[in-house]
Amino acid sequence: xxxxxxxxxxxxxxxxxxxxxxxxxxxxxxxxxxxxxxxxxxxxxxxxxxxxxxxxxxxxxxxxxxxxxxxxxxxxxxxxxxxxxxxxxxxxxxxxxxxxxxxxxxxxxxxxxxxxxxxxxxxxxxxxxxxxxxxxxxxxxxxxxxxxxxxxxxxxxxxxxxxxxxxxxxxxxxxxxxxxxxxxxxxxxxxxxxxxxxxxxxxxxxxxxxxxxxxxxxxxxxxxxxxxxxxxxxxxxxxxxxxxxxxxxxxxxxxxxxxxxxxxxxxxxxxxxxxxxxxxxxxxxxxxxxxxxxxxxxxxxxxxxxxxxxxxxxxxxxxxxxxxxxxxxxxxxxxxxxxxxxxxxx
Amino acid sequence: xxxxxxxxxxxxxxxxxxxxxxxxxxxxxxxxxxxxxxxxxxxxxxxxxxxxxxxxxxxxxxxxxxxxxxxxxxxxxxxxxxxxxxxxxxxxxxxxxxxxxxxxxxxxxxxxxxxxxxxxxxxxxxxxxxxxxxxxxxxxxxxxxxxxxxxxxxxxxxxxxxxxxxxxxxxxxxxxxxxxxxxxxxxxxxxxxxxxxxxxxxxxxxxxxxxxxxxxxxxxxxxxxxxxxxxxxxxxxxxxxxxxxxxxxxxxxxxxxxxxxxxxxxxxxxxxxxxxxxxxxxxxxxxxxxxxxxxxxxxxxxxxxxxxxxxxxxxxxxxxxxxxxxxxxxxxxxxxxxxxxxxxxxxxxxxxxxxxxxxxxxxxxxxxxxxxxxxxxxxxxxxxxxxxxxxxxxxxxxxxxxxxxxxxxxxxxxxxxxxxxxxxx
Numbered sequence: 001x002x003x004x005x006x007x008x009x010x011x012x013x014x015x016x017x018x019x020x021x022x023x024x025x026x027x028x029x030x031x032x033x034x035x036x037x038x039x040x041x042x043x044x045x046x047x048x049x050x051x052x053x054x055x056x057x058x059x060x061x062x063x064x065x066x067x068x069x070x071x072x073x074x075x076x077x078x079x080x081x082x083x084x085x086x087x088x089x090x091x092x093x094x095x096x097x098x099x100x101x102x103x104x105x106x107x108x109x110x111x112x113x114x115x116x117x118x119x120x121x122x123x124x125x126x127x128x129x130x131x132x133x134x135x136x137x138x139x140x141x142x143x144x145x146x147x148x149x150x151x152x153x154x155x156x157x158x159x160x161x162x163x164x165x166x167x168x169x170x171x172x173x174x175x176x177x178x179x180x181x182x183x184x185x186x187x188x189x190x191x192x193x194x195x196x197x198x199x200x201x202x203x204x205x206x207x208x209x210x211x212x213x214x215x216x217x218x219x220x221x222x223x224x225x226x227x228x229x230x231x232x233x234x235x236x237x238x239x240x241x242x243x244x245x246x247x248x249x250x251x252x253x254x255x256x257x258x259x260x261x262x263x264x265x266x267x268x269x270x271x272x273x274x275x276x277x278x279x280x281x282x283x284x285x286x287x288x289x290x291x292x293x294x295x296x297x298x299x300x301x302x303x304x305x306x307x308x309x310x311x312x313x314x315x316x317x318x319x320x321x322x323x324x325x326x327x328x329x330x331x332x333x334x335x336x337x338x339x340x341x342x343x344x345x346x
Numbered sequence: 347x348x349x350x351x352x353x354x355x356x357x358x359x360x361x362x363x364x365x366x367x368x369x370x371x372x373x374x375x376x377x378x379x380x381x382x383x384x385x386x387x388x389x390x391x392x393x394x395x396x397x398x399x400x401x402x403x404x405x406x407x408x409x410x411x412x413x414x415x416x417x418x419x420x421x422x423x424x425x426x427x428x429x430x431x432x433x434x435x436x437x438x439x440x441x442x443x444x445x446x447x448x449x450x451x452x453x454x455x456x457x458x459x460x461x462x463x464x465x466x467x468x469x470x471x472x473x474x475x476x477x478x479x480x481x482x483x484x485x486x487x488x489x490x491x492x493x494x495x496x497x498x499x500x501x502x503x504x505x506x507x508x509x510x511x512x513x514x515x516x517x518x519x520x521x522x523x524x525x526x527x528x529x530x531x532x533x534x535x536x537x538x539x540x541x542x543x544x545x546x547x548x549x550x551x552x553x554x555x556x557x558x559x560x561x562x563x564x565x566x567x568x569x570x571x572x573x574x575x576x577x578x579x580x581x582x583x584x585x586x587x588x589x590x591x592x593x594x595x596x597x598x599x600x601x602x603x604x605x606x607x608x609x610x611x612x613x614x615x616x617x618x619x620x621x622x623x624x625x626x627x628x629x630x631x632x633x634x635x636x637x638x639x640x641x642x643x644x645x646x647x648x649x650x651x652x653x654x655x656x657x658x659x660x661x662x663x664x665x666x667x668x669x670x671x672x673x674x675x676x677x678x679x680x681x682x683x684x685x686x687x688x689x690x691x692x693x694x695x696x697x698x699x700x701x702x703x704x705x706x707x708x709x710x711x712x713x714x715x716x717x718x719x720x721x722x723x724x725x726x727x728x729x730x731x732x733x734x735x736x737x738x739x740x741x742x743x744x745x746x747x748x749x750x751x752x753x754x755x756x757x758x759x760x761x762x763x764x765x766x767x768x769x770x771x
Binding site for chain 2 (some may be wrong): 123323
């Protein structure tokens with residue numbers, strides 16, 4: 001028996017996971033800023049999960065693929081604008097760059113929002129009409145993920161003469177070069193990071209106002225609280241559901257643009273999956289069904305993930321996110337802010 | 347599908363029993379030993395498939411024996427996952443994690459690349475494949491226990507996402523913990539059962555080097571997995587008919603009601619998880635032995651979805667159905683591989699085969715809309731009193747139906763699987 005312990009001790013003698021708190025302390029502010037950049041992307045995607053969950057009690061597993069389609073929408077728009085993949089960034093001057101990015105943003109939003117609504121129509125609506133159990137919805141969502149991924153993998157390159165889609169990631173088109181703008185506590189902030197964080201916050205604010213202060217938003221909240229009563233009060237449930245998917249899709253399209261700015265080489269058919277799971281974790285972290293929770297959860301997850309990466313090493317980044325998800329679900333399944341849009345979890 | 351379950355037992359439609367129902371009736375009416383007697387020729391025929399090499403059925407692009415061997419592993423996985431998803435209703439999207447743990451246990455104990463073998467101890471001695479399989483099963487069962495005990499308090503969608511995370515964590519750990527698992531390089535030269543050593547097969551029939559068809563390693567692994575499948579089916583079937591199986595069904599149909607009626611739901615959910623996990627581990631051990639090489643990227647989460655596909659396609663809760671589902675999943679892509687024409691029609695088989703996820707995705711979506719119970723749906727029998735009561739009740743039911751058929755029946759009767767799993771929520 002002693003030999004067993006001996007062998008175990010020998011195997012375990014080398015540290016398997018580096019544990020470097022110093023790296024975290026040294027780069028704290030740089031990590032925070034990068035974390036907020038990723039976090040705002042997660043937050044925007046998380047809104048899609050959280051709104052659909054709030055209204056339908058459904059985890060829209062295929063939302064990650066909507067985000068992925070958004071990335072291709074952004075890329076396709078840039079191609080249509082005449083940009084070609086090249087090693088150098090196009091530095092077109094600030095006004096033109098903002099214009100082009102705005103057009104790409106709209107392109108991504110149209111593609112992602114349209115496909116989200118289409119997904120709802122084709123996949124979920126027939127199931128709702130049949131009153132299917134939630135497991136059936138989830139399996140359908142998995143099927144839809146397959147279909148969308150493989151569509152981009154195989155069919156899209158045929159439709160676009162190999163310009164879009166396929167096995168490999170798209171050659172990056174860089175509109176903007178990351179330039180350090182100012183530094184905060186010794187950490188430099190680039191123009192891209194500022195653009196992403198500020199625009200994400202603006203979009204988040206608009207979404208929050210839309211849900212909380214407009215007639216449409218009131219309809220969404222009403223259906224989330226009590227679908228039957230809301231219908232009796234004259235709210236069209238089907239229209240609310242469509243609107244919910246549309247908002248989620250549009251925000252995923254925006255997130256797709258920001259993501260391609262931060263990670264230009266990330267446009268690939270399988271690129272949505274992991275990010276989708278992280279965005280879902282963010283939604284759960286903040287309290288699924290709760291709009292502000294999704295935003296807060298996204299930012300928190302982005303920052304925590306990068307802290308974890310600094311402490312344990314780059315290869316552990318995804319593990320940090322997954323472990324965080326498991327821990328949150330185990331100890332506080334209602335999330336930080338609680339599930340405010342709807343009833344308690346079944 | 348739920349609304350018409352109780353109302354559909356109108357007389358007329360039962361007289362037009364489908365072929366499946368007739369077969370099932372006939373089969374269920376047979377005594378157990380006759381069932382074995384009738385079943386054996388079918389089993390023997392399936393076992394002979396890699397040797398017979400029937401035209402059309404035999405794959406062109408890849409070796410048929412290997413395809414069947416892969417089918418054997420997937421069938422085991424489907425049976426294991428069926429216990430968790432089909433019987434107990436716990437959606438496990440990280441099942442590939444258990445498959446990986448089973449394969450890696452075998453790999454770590456027997457591969458010369460394994461970091462565990464570098465120590466000059468009992469770990470370094472050459473383990474036989476057969477000796478490692480029970481260890482692999484035990485380790486996966488333990489991992490199922492470890493994963494299940496904290497997470498099984500979650501329900502439905504949440505459980506699905508947590509298990510998905512688990513599957514991905516297992517792969518990332520195998521990839522990142524290089525000092526413990528060999529990392530991304532993988533482990534090669536894993537042990538396999540050495541049997542039937544002859545001059546033309548110096549490493550035995552199970553070695554990956556045995557490539558001379560028809561009796562190549564694939565055929566032997568297929569036979570081995572068939573034996574294991576039958577053993578597992580008997581075990582799982584007996585469990586299903588026991589108190590454990592009844593509790594599983596109760597939990598699946600309504601967990602709260604089951605809990606109130608005195609079923610210790612957490613305990614039985616954990617049981618289902620552990621049993622499912624150990625079957626997955628067994629399959630992983632088979633995989634490691636057959637391929638003699640494991641690498642983390644094989645155990646991608648998309649495989650979990652594929653296993654789930656097999657279970658859902660075949661029919662959740664139906665043991666034989668999920669085996670058929672596994673066959674579809676494994677066989678269909680390979681069927682098209684390398685084919686340039688089918689029944690005289692020119693096709694590009696390789697391209698069709700590469701579209702497999704697209705087709706499976708569409709199949710899942712269409713199936714969920716029109717036939718959520720799967721291609722071969724499970725029939726919920728009166729579990730407590732067993733087959734006899736079921737058969738007797740069916741007979742009485744048919745007699746009543748025959749009587750009623752002489753009187754006019756309302757035209758609105760909807761045909762439906764009368765006792766399939768209904769959407770209860």
